Amino acid sequence: MxxxxxxxxxxxxxxxxxxxxxxxxxxxxxxxxxxxxxxxxxGGTWYWNRYPGARVDTDNPIYQFNEEGLWDFAWTERFPAHPELQEYFRYLDDKLQxxxxxxxxxxxxxxxxxxxxxxxxxxxxxxxxxxxxxxxxxxxxxxTRYTPPFKGLDKFKGISHHSYVWPKAGVDFSGKRVAVIGTGASAVQIIQEIGSKVGHLTVYQRTPNLCLPMQQAKANDPSKAAWFPPKSKFPEIFGVARRSFSGLNFDWEPKNAADVTPEERRALYESLYAHGGFAFWLANFQDMLFDKESNAYAYTFWAEKARARIHDPLKRDILAPLVAPHAIGIKRPYLEQTYYEVFNQPNVDLINVRESPILEITEKGVLTEKEGVVEVDIIVLATGFxxxxxxxxxxxxxxxxxxxxxxxxxxxxxxxxxxxxxxxxxxxxxxxxxxxxxxxx
The missing domain is CATH 3.50.50.60 (FAD/NAD(P)-binding domain)
Structure with missing residues (x-):
């Protein structure tokens, strides 16, 4: 010192x-x-963000230092999780002192x-x-975390944590009644991770997260080898990323959506969806973020895909409404693996707080306008920054x-x-x- x-x-x-x-x-x-x-x-965000399911949403090898000589870290996943990112920082520390x-x-x-x-x-x-x-x-x-000024939050008798300041020892969700407030990136990850562990889960959503499929891959799966390119390909990959609109190793399809046939549009959408990651967002038709008609085509396809995975019609309309809540891609989407399937569980409820606002936090749980008090043991404040x-x-x-x-x-x-x-x-x-x-x- x-x-x-x-x-x-x-x-x-x-x-x-x-x-x-x-x-x-x-x-x-x-x-x-x-x-x-x-x-x-x-580690920055990868030091503080240790909540259940924390994971990066950018493919390796893009999400790392691109300097030659720092390429020998052996990633085990296409989208690495929090523990592996911590290992990467230790690798950098050892390498660069x-x-x-x-x-x-x-x-x-x-x-x-x-x-x-x-x-x-x-x-x-x-x-x-x-x-x-x-x-x-x-x-x-x-x-810098943001916690809405919920009335009565300090009176809650159970466990309450913001996603950004998660305890290092973790939280035991087994059999517990849990409330997750928010459906941003952190919430999507948490919901996926704890959905199979909780006794009951209530999710409070303001705006649906128009999630895209992650299409995760693991290095020990021979069928996924394409996602772990040899180091000889890194200069080309990083070069594409430097020149692209998004800073990722792909760019826009150099056509407008209205200038191709419906069959050609569908073929591109299916290809991008299968590719996973942010491809559907940032390798789509070049006018998707700039033309309402093009954006509407993309949203219709997305909604069809998401709605097919949600069994309950009420939840389906809240999570993936037929009418877009906003232009797709204008707000950052998040990548998911099993997010929509969690809501098919009988022990998972979804509350639209636009229609039934949170009035206060009580000693026993969360009070909303229409549902009354939902009693919970744990409140997860995934309320952003x-x-x-x-x-x-x-x-x-x-x-x-x-x-x-x-x-x-x-x-x-x-x-x-x-x-x-x-x-x-x-x-x-x-x-x-x-x-x-x-x-x-």
Missing amino acids: GSSQDTYEILVIGAGFSGIYALHNLRKRGFNVKVYEAGTYM LSKDIEYNTNVSATQFDNARNQWQVKTDDGRVTWANHLFLCTGSTT DSLTGSIKSIDIRNGKGEGLRDMWKTNGTSTYLGLTTAGFPNLWYMYGPQASRVNF
Whole structure:
């Protein structure tokens, strides 16, 4: 641990993918770099997100460092789960000796630019002060959890956890009555994972998640070998990803949906669905996200596929309505494996909170307008994040005039230059921040 007045050329806040990538590359260029990380180890979202079923939704080999020399990690799944991603970070640490320049258990609470010194003064929760010429905020896009202000949540007598701050020891769901509030990415994973274990499950949905099939593959399955390409193919794969709209190793079909026959449309949709992953979203007809008719064709196909898997007609209309709740692909879909089948279980209920809002949390469970109190033993708050800006605003960042960044953004709206920095805050840089010039998943 450094002294209370250390000075660095560059101080990086956060040791997730962007933070350790910045550390690695800045060190190669000869800079004096230190990383502050609030957790006990690196990993960012893959340190904190340890809820049941946590898994990445981008294929390997895309979801890894693309630098040659770091390609010898042997992935066991097409879409790796949380434990394997933790192993990958340990691999990177061993390979690049990252931890020697990272201070763990170090939470930055405030920072202010000093005009006289032309440096940033950085304060941590333990009272230390550090100085830096440049400050890199690698604080992540989904690292500040959001919990709706449910009345009575503090009075609930059972177990309650937000998906982002899941206990390391886990939670025993066996035979328990469980409520999952939310149907975003984390909720989809949790519901799939715990559906076979619970005594009873009640899911509270506001907006249906237009989930796409993951089509998971395991490396020990010879029939799935195509999903684990040899290292000789990596340069080509990474090259396609760099040039594509999505940053993935595929791109749009260079045709408009209305310009082909219904049979040709169907053939492409079936092919993308079978491919799995985000292909149906981001390798579809080139006008799918930009033309209402094209989008409607895609949604109709998706709804047909999803509805065929849901037995109960009421649940079917809530999970996969015939009329699109929004244009498909405009909100990020999530990848699922058995999500829709869980709702076919007789011990699983689904409540549409648009029609029956949650009124409060009681000592015994969740009170909605139409159902009354559903008594539960465990509440899972899969209610998402204050995305992109939340982690930045959690730090009291002030410029040389004493003006606070969070106050400026609250008054005038979020404002950045190319998603990299903000006028008046010199040498303060955002990695994967708001308004950045890249795909914001």
